Amino acid sequence: MPTDNRQLTTDSQHILTANELISLTGHQKAGDILKSFDKKDLLKMPGGKWGIPAQTVKAYFSERGVDYSFKVVAHINLKGGTGKTTSTISAAVRAMQYGFRTCILDMDPQGNASLAFDRIPEEDDPIFCDVWQNPAEMIMGSLRAIEENLHILPSSLENSLLDVQLMNPALQKHAVRGVCDELKKKGFDLVIIDCPPSLGTAVISTICAADVVVIPLCSDIFSMKGAKLTLSEISSICEAFHLEPPVTDILYTKFDKRVKTSVNALHQISSEYQEFLIPVPIRTSAEFSKAIEKKKTVFALKGKSSAKEDYDKYVRYLLKLDSNFKRGEK
Ligand SMILES: Nc1ncnc2c1ncn2[C@@H]1O[C@H](COP(=O)(O)OP(=O)(O)O)[C@@H](O)[C@H]1O
Ligand SMILES: [Mg+2]
Structure with missing residues (x-):
């Protein structure tokens, strides 16, 4: 299991600063x-600022009632380019900073989440299609560390085999769930799954394992259609497998208030999907492509940005962090 955060070096990309934390807790300074x-639970950062390691945040938040019980969150939309991978990697980093021991399951044979963290598997490295049949034995040796409390099961083209491996519906029901159950046993608090742009067997299996499905969509007509199909697929899969449906949320991405189609689409989604829509859209930002170029996430880039602000709000919503802190509480 991930080791104690105090062993972290200060070149870790993802240490929360006190300034970031006060926007949540309501402290003035x-x-x-x-x-x-x-002091022994903090880290001195380059430049003299204090960083607050994930374990320290977790202890502080746990005392204030934040719920770290195990959860599986999946990003699904059968349309590509809607922000599934961006949401997975950004949310995973932020959740880890807030103390959640987080594992990313990259289920997309394109492996974009793995690429974003520079964790592309070598030819012999086990990936999901090797692991699901024996997760108890295989899982820990297959994970790659990104930070002490952030791991990834990377993906490559071989995961396309899942469509054949999981043809039997009984296997679809158990494959992703079996891996997640094992991650829970190994001490993770949160699994975030990045799905391919399809509704193939890997995605069906993910739906069977998810506590929360988030459907990222942007203003184009195809991503909205993709969201509609994904919603109806979730209910038919859960009905067919006799499963309690996951909590389902819609995340509006690439919002640009200067673009009329983007504003109109947000209005349309707000009225059509009122009960599903997360009340924080993710704004369009050049920070995302900047981050990809540097093989970093937006949270590892310097300075304030709407990208950080929006994904921070998303994670707070997803993990229900805000309800534990009233403004001004100490
Ligand atoms: N809010 C955003 N602002 C600007 N670009 C974004 C935003 N969200 C995602 N992108 C970019 O859009 C492209 C597709 O996003 P991605 O997360 O890979 O979608 P998906 O995983 O659904 O295919 C990527 O190049 C990504 O950097
Ligand atoms: Mg993707």
């Missing part, structure tokens, strides 16, 4: 919240 911690 970074100095105020730093007083809540023992």
Whole structure:
């Protein structure tokens, strides 16, 4: 299992700063919240600022009622380019910073999430299609560390074999769930799954395992159609397998208030999918392509950005963090 965060070096890309934390807790100044911690539980960052390691955040949040019980979140839309991978990698990093021991399952044979973290599997490295039949034995040796508390089961083209391997519906029901159950046993709090743009067997199996399905969509007509089909597929799969349907959310991505079609689409989605829509759209930002170029996530880039702000709000919504902090609470 991931080791103690105090062993982290300060070149870790993803240490939360006190300033980032106070936007959630309602403290007025970074100095105020730093007083809540023992110095030995903090990290001195380059430039002299204090960083707050994930384990320290977890201890602090746990005392304030944040729920770290195990969850599986999947990003699904049968249309490509809607922000599934971006949402997976950004949410995973932020959740880890907030103390969730997080594992990304890359289920897309294109392996974009693996690529984003520079964790492309070598030819002999086990990936999901090798692991699901014996997760208890295989899973820990197959994960790649990104940070102490952030791991990924990377993906490559061989995962296309899943369409053949999981032809039997009974296997579809158990494959992803079996892997997630094992990750829970190994001490992870959160699994975030990045799905391919299809409704193939890997996605069906993911739907059977997910507590929450988030459907990212943007303003183009195809991604909205994809969302509609994904929603109806979720209910038919759960009916067929006699499963409680997952919580389903819609995340509007690539929102640009200067573009009329983007604003109109948001209005349309708000009225059509009112009960599903996450009340925070993700704005269009050049930070995402900048991050990909550097093989980083937006949270590893310097300075404030709408990209960080929006995915921070998304994670707070997803993990219900805000309800534990009233503004001004110490
Ligand atoms: N909010 C955003 N603003 C700008 N570009 C974005 C945003 N979200 C995603 N992108 C870009 O759009 C492209 C597709 O996003 P991606 O997350 O890979 O979609 P999917 O996984 O659904 O195919 C990527 O190049 C990504 O960097
Ligand atoms: Mg993708």
